[in-house]
Amino acid sequence: MKEIFELVREDLVKVEQELSRQSAAAFQPVSEITSYLLGGGGKRVRPALLLLCHGYARGRKVEARSAVRLAAVVELLHSATLIHDDVIDSADTRRGRPSANSRWGNHRSVLAGDWLYMQSFQIALEERNFHVLDILIDLTQKMVEGELLQLAKIGRIDVTEEDTLKLSTYKTACLFSGCARLGGVLGGLDDEHEEALAEYGRYAGLAFQLVDDLLDFTASSEQLGKPVLSDLKEGKVTLPLIYAMENGHYEAREMVARVLEEKEFHSVQPETLVALVRDSGALDRARNLALDYAVRAKACLNGSGHSEYARALLTLPDFILEREN
Numbered sequence: 001m002k003e004i005f006e007l008v009r010e011d012l013v014k015v016e017q018e019l020s021r022q023s024a025a026a027f028q029p030v031s032e033i034t035s036y037l038l039g040g041g042g043k044r045v046r047p048a049l050l051l052l053c054h055g056y057a058r059g060r061k062v063e064a065r066s067a068v069r070l071a072a073v074v075e076l077l078h079s080a081t082l083i084h085d086d087v088i089d090s091a092d093t094r095r096g097r098p099s100a101n102s103r104w105g106n107h108r109s110v111l112a113g114d115w116l117y118m119q120s121f122q123i124a125l126e127e128r129n130f131h132v133l134d135i136l137i138d139l140t141q142k143m144v145e146g147e148l149l150q151l152a153k154i155g156r157i158d159v160t161e162e163d164t165l166k167l168s169t170y171k172t173a174c175l176f177s178g179c180a181r182l183g184g185v186l187g188g189l190d191d192e193h194e195e196a197l198a199e200y201g202r203y204a205g206l207a208f209q210l211v212d213d214l215l216d217f218t219a220s221s222e223q224l225g226k227p228v229l230s231d232l233k234e235g236k237v238t239l240p241l242i243y244a245m246e247n248g249h250y251e252a253r254e255m256v257a258r259v260l261e262e263k264e265f266h267s268v269q270p271e272t273l274v275a276l277v278r279d280s281g282a283l284d285r286a287r288n289l290a291l292d293y294a295v296r297a298k299a300c301l302n303g304s305g306h307s308e309y310a311r312a313l314l315t316l317p318d319f320i321l322e323r324e325n
Contacts, residue, residue: 057187146170176205
């Protein structure tokens with residue numbers, strides 16, 4: 001993915017500087033957590049997507065102060081959701097390091113996440129653009145709604161494909177869509193082309209989440225930065241498991257039910273369940289759906305591959321499909 005991000009490398013450096021400034025300016029107990037989280041090696045996919053879409057909309061290299069600021073905003077929003085997710089999931093690790101809640105406790109972590117949300121909107125207010133605020137408010141509400149939807153499904157084996165795709169849309173794809181839309185807005189696109197970019201981001205985000213779900217079965221714990229099958233241990237039944245349990249696959253259903261009941265891998269070994277899911281064809285089915293979303297994302301650009309930014313956006317879905325962590 002580095003080749004794609006090279007186009008916006010200078011602006012991503014500025015995003016990092018903005019994130020560092022915001023973290024340093026925070027109240028000390030918050031600053032400690034935000035510095036730790038933001039220094040945890042995230043790929044900055046969401047800021048890069050906003051910057052690429054801004055370049056695509058403008059069609060040339062331009063001064064991108066507003067784009068840099070809003071790219072920092074979406075990364076802060078993303079970081080806030082990660083903190084809150086880890087508290088809700090009682091997660092011990094994040095990106096291969098102890099999670100914020102395991103280091104500083106739930107109370108302090110939740111408040112740090114709240115601060116990040118508020119600071120994000122404080123920065124966005126400097127744009128004095130109601131459309132930008134509407135987009136940010138809408139995507140933030142949907143992410144929270146997604147978390148509530150997920151809580152309602154935790155520990156349940158009757159989760160459907162429709163349920164998981166709705167969760168993926170709210171928890172992941174909405175932020176991708178908002179990043180792409182914000183880039184278009186700052187680049188001065190009309191409503192039709194702004195909407196097309198938003199759809200591009202939504203499909204790319206769905207592909208991203210599906211690859212995340214697949215990596216839980218195909219990657220090592222070192223690549224994931226967390227234990228393999230940690231989603232299931234936390235009570236989340238993802239799409240590969242749903243596909244494996246379909247058509248009366250009794251053995252898979254029985255194993256999933258035991259893990260959900262025990263909330264641990266006691267009577268079921270992770271590698272046994274991984275092998276069963278792989279042999280069921282579920283991974284291929286989920287991978288094909290991710291590929292379909294990647295194709296749909298590219299189609300939203302409507303053949304506009306003439307600029308270097310357009311070519312980067314056309315390539316990005318392929319890199320999402322090929323990522324290993």
